[in-house]
Amino acid sequence: xxxxxxxxxxxxxxxxxxxxxxxxxxxxxxxxxxxxxxxxxxxxxxxxxxxxxxxxxxxxxxxxxxxxxxxxxxxxxxxxxxxxxxxxxxxxxxxxxxxxxxxxxxxxxxxxxxxxxxxxxxxxxxxxxxxxxxxxxxxxxxxxxxxxxxxxxxxxxxxx
Amino acid sequence: xxxxxxxxxxxxxxxxxxxxxxxxxxxxxxxxxxxxxxxxxxxxxxxxxxxxxxxxxxxxxxxxxxxxxxxxxxxxxxxxxxxxxxxxxxxxxxxxxxxxxxxxxxxxxxxxxxxxxxxxxxxxxxxxxxxxxxxxxxxxxxxxxxx
Numbered sequence: 001x002x003x004x005x006x007x008x009x010x011x012x013x014x015x016x017x018x019x020x021x022x023x024x025x026x027x028x029x030x031x032x033x034x035x036x037x038x039x040x041x042x043x044x045x046x047x048x049x050x051x052x053x054x055x056x057x058x059x060x061x062x063x064x065x066x067x068x069x070x071x072x073x074x075x076x077x078x079x080x081x082x083x084x085x086x087x088x089x090x091x092x093x094x095x096x097x098x099x100x101x102x103x104x105x106x107x108x109x110x111x112x113x114x115x116x117x118x119x120x121x122x123x124x125x126x127x128x129x130x131x132x133x134x135x136x137x138x139x140x141x142x143x144x145x146x147x148x149x150x151x152x153x154x155x156x157x158x159x160x
Numbered sequence: 161x162x163x164x165x166x167x168x169x170x171x172x173x174x175x176x177x178x179x180x181x182x183x184x185x186x187x188x189x190x191x192x193x194x195x196x197x198x199x200x201x202x203x204x205x206x207x208x209x210x211x212x213x214x215x216x217x218x219x220x221x222x223x224x225x226x227x228x229x230x231x232x233x234x235x236x237x238x239x240x241x242x243x244x245x246x247x248x249x250x251x252x253x254x255x256x257x258x259x260x261x262x263x264x265x266x267x268x269x270x271x272x273x274x275x276x277x278x279x280x281x282x283x284x285x286x287x288x289x290x291x292x293x294x295x296x297x298x299x300x301x302x303x304x305x306x307x
Contacts, residue, residue, distance in 0.1 A: 004216050006223075011215050014192075018192040021208060
């Protein structure tokens with residue numbers, strides 16, 4: 001069937017072809033974390049100990065927003081369309097590249113807050129775990145994410 | 161022979177149906193990783209089949225959609241899209257019955273949600289009925305003696 005040939009053949013022409021065996025998001029991200037870790041220092045076996053609540057409500061998020069570094073875990077295209085003012089893009093799907101690009105910003109010592117599309121998206125929690133594995137001590141998730149932020153009528157920022 | 165009004169209606173339905181599937185297919189082809197995650201979220205297929213399905217299904221959607229828009233083998237294309245709709249309905253339905261939160265991935269990846277799954281199922285049934293109608297009309301036209 002033509003679609004089998006085009007689907008599988010076309011995939012080989014991609015910059016990074018999708019492997020034929022499926023790997024979960026978690027497994028893919030963990031490999032990226034391992035690669036980053038090998039480059040800087042050994043990745044800790046367990047997450048860095050957390051202080052304070054891991055999951056933030058909208059009110060809690062707003063209370064610490066000014067002093068925190070906010071990270072948007074959604075695919076970059078969504079970040080460009082609109083994000084929480086001041087947030088930086090750290091997409092789960094391009095974690096390794098984006099992490100390297102952010103570089104020193106993450107090491108400023110400010111607490112990190114990650115969010116994704118809404119309450120049920122998984123990207124923020126995956127990125128939080130990855131950051132914790134890379135030795136960032138204080139990483140929290142704004143649970144309501146972009147959906148709640150927008151629904152509450154808060155200010156939005158578009159990518160420059 | 162000038163096409164009749166009902167022939168135009170079938171064509172229009174074919175264009176709409178084809179357009180929806182081309183759109184859906186293109187969104188998936190551009191990010192096979194996200195679609196593979198969506199397929200995996202249904203917990204139906206073994207790991208060896210997930211990525212092949214994620215690569216082949218969107219291309220099939222595009223080919224059938226283009227055929228329907230172009231009017232090439234319209235009833236065959238509509239019939240096959242109808243079969244796809246039935247398969248999708250089965251996949252969505254089993255997720256609702258088993259209480260699995262799936263990320264439909266119908267039109268690109270999103271967040272898993274039961275409400276969106278119900279909506280996806282209704283949409284899929286609508287598309288399936290449209291496909292069935294186009295297929296049915298095509299078959300009837302083929303069986304009618306040429307006037």
